Amino acid sequence: MSGLEVCEKMRSLHVNVPIVVLTGNAEIIDKVSLLNAGADDYVTKPFNTEELRARIAAAGRRQVRNHIRSIIKYRDLKIDIDTHKVSRLGIDIKLRRKEFDILEYLIIHQGRIMTRDMIMNHVWSSHTNSWTSTVDVHIKHLRDKIDKPFEKQYIKTAYGLGYKVDEEII
Structure with a gap:
């Protein structure tokens, strides 16, 4: 399954968790597609481990449940x-x-x-x-x-x- 398919599947199942995609593709259209499919952030390869950790932590902090139940x-x-x-x-x-x-x-x-x-x-x-x-x-x-x-x-x-x-x- 591609990152895009994972995002679409998780969001279709109403799984309300932050999604940070690690991808080798830096094309803008692919990044936009991932974000539109439900990704909260993305990191392109090659990547810095500290940056990846920080982005994952930030995505977790940003996740605020809205009034709609999950x-x-x-x-x-x-x-x-x-x-x-x-x-x-x-x-x-x-x-x-x-x-x-x-x-x-x-x-x-x-x-x-x-x-x-x-x-x-x-x-x-x-x-x-x-x-x-x-x-x-x-x-x-x-x-x-x-x-x-x-x-x-x-x-x-x-x-x-x-x-x-x-x-x-x-």
Whole structure:
């Protein structure tokens, strides 16, 4: 997937995260296309690492949620990022904070296998002393709430690798 396609896909799914694109293309028309597709900033190669870090940090600081709620929909699952409420087929599902963060991470990265380490680094700070088996335990609890009561199972195991949800074809 190109940076442009990633931006378009994330914005079509109403994923409200800052997007900084690292690109080898310095053409103005490409930069404008990326920004119009939803990128918040771009950095062209070759790049300075300090500048990239600063731009990512600035994009994060600029992100201010507006009065419109950020809702991610995945099939019959609805995730409200602002209120941390989740429902499936209209049934409210109570999730703990880490379960919510894991679910959001998997949905945002749908179609891709997320390793235990990737999930650990995203959901827990890199300063934690937790084991990757902690991820497995949280996935089990998440499945009990998101998948088990329903006919279709969304959270898949990629044996020896990690977890994923299938990409939703729009």
